[in-house]
Amino acid sequence: MHLIHGEIIQDEQLQAVLDNLESSLLETLSKPALDSDTVLSAVSRLKKKINQDFINTLSALGIVLSEEEISLAKQLLSRKYLKTRLKSELPYHKAKTVKDPLTKLEVTYQSVPLGVLLHIVAGNQFSLALSSCLEGLLTGNINLVKLSSKDSQISALILKELIALEPLLKDYIYVFNISSRDSITMNRLIALSDGVVVYGGDKAISSLRQSVPVNTKLIEWGHKISFAYLDQDYRDEGFLYGLAYNIINTRQLLCSSCQGIYLNTLDDKELETFGRLFLSILEQTLRTQGQYPDELVAQSTLISYTAQLKGKNQVLRGEGVSVTIAKDNILEASLMLGNPWVKPLLKKDILRVLKPCKSYLQTVAVGAKESRLSELSDLFVKAGAVRITDGRNMSALEYESIHDGKRALSRYTRLVSVRQK
Amino acid sequence: MNAINRLFSSRQLYDYNQDDPLFLAAVKEVTAFHLKHCEAYQKILATQDFALDKMAEISQLPPLPTLLLKSTPLLSIPKHRLKLVSTTSGTSGTPVSVGFDWSAIYNGQKMLRRMLAYHQLFSFKPVHYLILGYQPHKSNQMGAARTANVATYLAPAKSRTYALNYTDQGYQLNIEGLEKALTAFTTQKTPVRILGFPSYFYFLLDYLKTNQIHLQLPPGSLVFLGGGWKQFANVAIDKNELVALAGEVLGLSQSDIHEFFGVVEHNVPYFTCSNSHFHIPLYSRVIIRDIKTLKPLPYGQPGLLNLITPLMKSHPLTSILTDDIAILHPTTKCGCGNPADFFEVLRRAGLADIKTCVNLSADYLSGGH
Numbered sequence: 001m002h003l004i005h006g007e008i009i010q011d012e013q014l015q016a017v018l019d020n021l022e023s024s025l026l027e028t029l030s031k032p033a034l035d036s037d038t039v040l041s042a043v044s045r046l047k048k049k050i051n052q053d054f055i056n057t058l059s060a061l062g063i064v065l066s067e068e069e070i071s072l073a074k075q076l077l078s079r080k081y082l083k084t085r086l087k088s089e090l091p092y093h094k095a096k097t098v099k100d101p102l103t104k105l106e107v108t109y110q111s112v113p114l115g116v117l118l119h120i121v122a123g124n125q126f127s128l129a130l131s132s133c134l135e136g137l138l139t140g141n142i143n144l145v146k147l148s149s150k151d152s153q154i155s156a157l158i159l160k161e162l163i164a165l166e167p168l169l170k171d172y173i174y175v176f177n178i179s180s181r182d183s184i185t186m187n188r189l190i191a192l193s194d195g196v197v198v199y200g201g202d203k204a205i206s207s208l209r210q211s212v213p214v215n216t217k218l219i220e221w222g223h224k225i226s227f228a229y230l231d232q233d234y235r236d237e238g239f240l241y242g243l244a245y246n247i248i249n250t251r252q253l254l255c256s257s258c259q260g261i262y263l264n265t266l267d268d269k270e271l272e273t274f275g276r277l278f279l280s281i282l283e284q285t286l287r288t289q290g291q292y293p294d295e296l297v298a299q300s301t302l303i304s305y306t307a308q309l310k311g312k313n314q315v316l317r318g319e320g321v322s323v324t325i326a327k328d329n330i331l332e333a334s335l336m337l338g339n340p341w342v343k344p345l346l347k348k349d350i351l352r353v354l355k356p357c358k359s360y361l362q363t364v365a366v367g368a369k370e371s372r373l374s375e376l377s378d379l380f381v382k383a384g385a386v387r388i389t390d391g392r393n394m395s396a397l398e399y400e401s402i403h404d405g406k407r408a409l410s411r412y413t414r415l416v417s418v419r420q421k
Numbered sequence: 422m423n424a425i426n427r428l429f430s431s432r433q434l435y436d437y438n439q440d441d442p443l444f445l446a447a448v449k450e451v452t453a454f455h456l457k458h459c460e461a462y463q464k465i466l467a468t469q470d471f472a473l474d475k476m477a478e479i480s481q482l483p484p485l486p487t488l489l490l491k492s493t494p495l496l497s498i499p500k501h502r503l504k505l506v507s508t509t510s511g512t513s514g515t516p517v518s519v520g521f522d523w524s525a526i527y528n529g530q531k532m533l534r535r536m537l538a539y540h541q542l543f544s545f546k547p548v549h550y551l552i553l554g555y556q557p558h559k560s561n562q563m564g565a566a567r568t569a570n571v572a573t574y575l576a577p578a579k580s581r582t583y584a585l586n587y588t589d590q591g592y593q594l595n596i597e598g599l600e601k602a603l604t605a606f607t608t609q610k611t612p613v614r615i616l617g618f619p620s621y622f623y624f625l626l627d628y629l630k631t632n633q634i635h636l637q638l639p640p641g642s643l644v645f646l647g648g649g650w651k652q653f654a655n656v657a658i659d660k661n662e663l664v665a666l667a668g669e670v671l672g673l674s675q676s677d678i679h680e681f682f683g684v685v686e687h688n689v690p691y692f693t694c695s696n697s698h699f700h701i702p703l704y705s706r707v708i709i710r711d712i713k714t715l716k717p718l719p720y721g722q723p724g725l726l727n728l729i730t731p732l733m734k735s736h737p738l739t740s741i742l743t744d745d746i747a748i749l750h751p752t753t754k755c756g757c758g759n760p761a762d763f764f765e766v767l768r769r770a771g772l773a774d775i776k777t778c779v780n781l782s783a784d785y786l787s788g789g790h
Contacts, residue, residue, distance in 0.1 A: 294712055294723070294746065295746065295768060295769065295770050295771055296770075296771070297712045297713060298712040298724075298725055298744070298746055298770035298771070299744070299770040299771035301712055301713055301714075301715060301725070302486050302488050302725070302742070302744060302770060303488070305486060305715060305742075306488045306489045308468055308469075309465045309468055309469070309483070309485065309486070309489055310465075310468075310489065310492075310493065311465065311467075311468045319713040320712070320713040
């Protein structure tokens, strides 16, 4: 299923669309640029559609969102948030004419779209496809969204709804449900694009590096890992419940979700004592605030039980959650779905252990006394982290939206100057 | 005779005592064998503080999740002695290979013969087979392909038509071939047997209905569905709807539609009764376990499906924990006359393909960095 000019089409019709795509794109590009206000108002209307009916439709498709995710989606679509981003990420989003202090000439500076963006989203991440396309629209680009062939089609349906709310967008959104292995179609789409935006693991990114021509901008959004660090003796309950909240409510599936907790110790006993304490906090949080459907609880239990049977690490299993006590200090993803790890990491080893993973570090929740906080935070920033916060806010949206240390909107535009006089 | 052979020689099939000491004895016997011959299994059970001499109930034997078997192949006999190796489809991850040892082949055949006879699935009358699955080919060792093909020996085959034909370009869907074959069969007296996945059967019925093709299959025709509903979980197929559609398009009734449940890692087959229920034969036991604690649950409560049989000596698959969520019912809830308890599979654990930035970055981090 593909979405072309606001209409759903099937595979049989795809070839004809591809044959005409270049002329369609050129025609759209020759028209006046897409105004961000048009996009903002369409998105505000779309936001109103996130109601119980919508959530039910998603869960019928096997996509069960937590309250945290729903509120995050609403914030992402809010006019206030998007306007702030435009303003802070693109100072010349509205054209500004200035007298240039160096040349003394009057010039107009403006951020202009790259033109045609191809968004390549791996796996079944419909929210990523949507937010990426939205960023492309806000910057005035034409968006070719390549979904995984496994996609549940929900992204195409939501974008179709967006076009229904604002028909002007129909020439700016194309959705293709094709396999990355279909290299002929992929290369045709790449050849028509000015920028290729890729989300994915190292494999996906390095294979694209091979096929994207040098004169096309490749915009990579690699994968990230987030975690917490607890200083000696720092066991603040509020902080720990905040971490448990993040772990349970994001299901450890986001780049910003806490995967595990490093303790500033090498003492095995201390690791285990902390593991047991945190397990009880996780259990309580799942009971009181978790909204896991039975299928997820069962999967989480199977995952932690399997890890326990493998016997590599000590796995403390609670009701529907677990804590894995590891003796190594390697940064890694957890078992997810409420199953974090606890590992030893002395303060003096932070840079040595984490710096080699610098491009993978994202959010670190640092738990320490006020007097030690800035010193520790500084170490994590030096190691490569892009955000330091507390447990509860690891996945909270910040207006500067620097989730990977880079800003999307500026990557999707070019800054140009045009001489006036 | 040892307990395992005695169990598989029993002719009671469904009329047995749930707490029969022979079953426990057979499970203990096979567990002792695996503990002796598979060091990895020994280590696995040690993580659960399992002691064979203290085992008083089968539920105490730690079940192995199919998830574990995907990453940890376990063998209790030398690899070259494995016979009839089948592979899972790998719908949810890495495929798992399971082979039989000689005693399992011997006992398994006895079991299968008795069960097929009981369910009247044997016939000497030749039939046309329509296989809604893969045409056998040496490149394909999937358990489902093999089961479907083996099932074509339950009655002599006059012809076999496959939904997925093996061609130079790999497997190709052959829907027109199926339609043509079905239309031709309706003019003959030879019964038709349709075998395969429920979802494929649904797609076939849907295709016929969309193309306004209504047929009446010859008397004695039947449908034999197996392999689970997992491929197309997003197409919610209601069983009653499927039966109604089969009636409308092919002239079949509910009693013509048989279902089979089996997992490669377990190897005891389950066949539906006249009320479409999977009763449990004496060769196995079913325990439903709590989704949070894995403790056994009473009748009527949904939980993870744990299947137990002492059949296999090749791999320690005595007690396996599937990722199906199921319910165990007493026979009184069925009323078909079969005295054994039955189970009902509700859905699978987990949600469709969770691939996120985190587990993909794990690909990198586990790569030795």
